[in-house]
Amino acid sequence: MITVSIVEDDEDIRQSLAILINGTNGFVCSHHYGECASAIADIERHTPDVLLMDIGLPGMSGIEGIKIIKLRVPNIDIIVLTAHENDNYVFESLCAGACGYLIKDTTPARLLEAIKEIHGGGAPMSTQIARMVVSSFKRKTDSTLSPREMDVLNHLCVSHSYKMIAEKLFISEETVRRHIKSIYRKLEVHSKSEAVAKALRDRLV
Amino acid sequence: MITVSIVEDDEDIRQSLAILINGTNGFVCSHHYGECASAIADIERHTPDVLLMDIGLPGMSGIEGIKIIKLRVPNIDIIVLTAHENDNYVFESLCAGACGYLIKDTTPARLLEAIKEIHGGGAPMSTQIARMVVSSFKRKTDSTLSPREMDVLNHLCVSHSYKMIAEKLFISEETVRRHIKSIYRKLEVHSKSEAVAKALRDRLV
DNA sequence: CGAAAATTGACCCGTTTGGGGTATTGATAA
């Protein structure tokens, strides 16, 4: 028996979901909430296996709600269930601790399957969402940087000093400096830390 | 009709996969290869919709193979099909450009479903793999850093100078310096760029 | 071949940073 709670401001949707879950063998939903505050207040007394969470909520945002709930009940499995297919919502939800992300056109059968899946250690996502998530890993090959500059950038990212990079690459410190100047110009940054941040954030390395 | 090619060194597995695919309506596999080199040489002449790719290959590694193939045929959908559930293989594959990752105990039915899924814009993954991928987004809350130090670290990550951070936080530059010393000690780093790299890599920010 | 880009090297100068001390205040924990 998998226990499920729901946070969803739309009364109708919330009731429908509860009815669906309670009407299916192996699932039960005893608690559901109209906004984050009440869910947070109640979650430690009535801790479900799986929490279905809307994002566009009145009051505290679903993202904030997820963070707080995961702090209090780290092992809870949270599926975001929302109309928003917006990139930022997806990544912010996952960063906050959600393990699943379904858009609201999900069929009842798929939703139940997703609940089973997340409870079994998976991470159910709508197909487009999964692709978005996986694509975010893809390395970019910034053609503006020359091969040698990429070498230097890689060393920058492990925080070597000019001197150390020079030794590693068997070139003079002045040449390292020169490459770094080009890198800064091309990446439009003005310091090592900015270059490192850009390289890591934009997945250049 | 979805066209599929295979790179897999084990002759038996390769043949079985081809037979499975060719024996199913809507799928066809005309080309399969024992190692990356021949796949790379042939891929532009015979470009499939979906490529099933082993990782543990003789000669060039599957990861390298994926990088090269994606450079030549950026739109090809690649599913890694391997025995390795190893974290590094998973993330390296996705960084290289794979969009799916299945472990070899996948059932034939699930494999065919995965091929349809990736061709339809999804990112099929075994359940444990999906969880691993999604979990990698989770923010860590490094309790060793004090709240104020987290503030400073956040500003460091957008590459502000000590002076700018001081202005933003309404404290003296010397206090910023002090916080940064503590951050360095706690994160065991010795420079801004190293702190930024650690913060971004370890998802502290 | 000839132009453009990549790679290498150098010097100057001012700013920023990193590591070392020291000290006060307030909150929090033992």
Place this chain on the structure above:
DNA sequence: TTATCAATACCCCAAACGGGTCAATTTTCG
């Protein structure tokens, strides 16, 4: 209630960094 820690602030000094300018050689590509 004492002790510890967070947060605030200052000083000194050497090393590292960022920006400016100039120049030679090699590679690459049209």
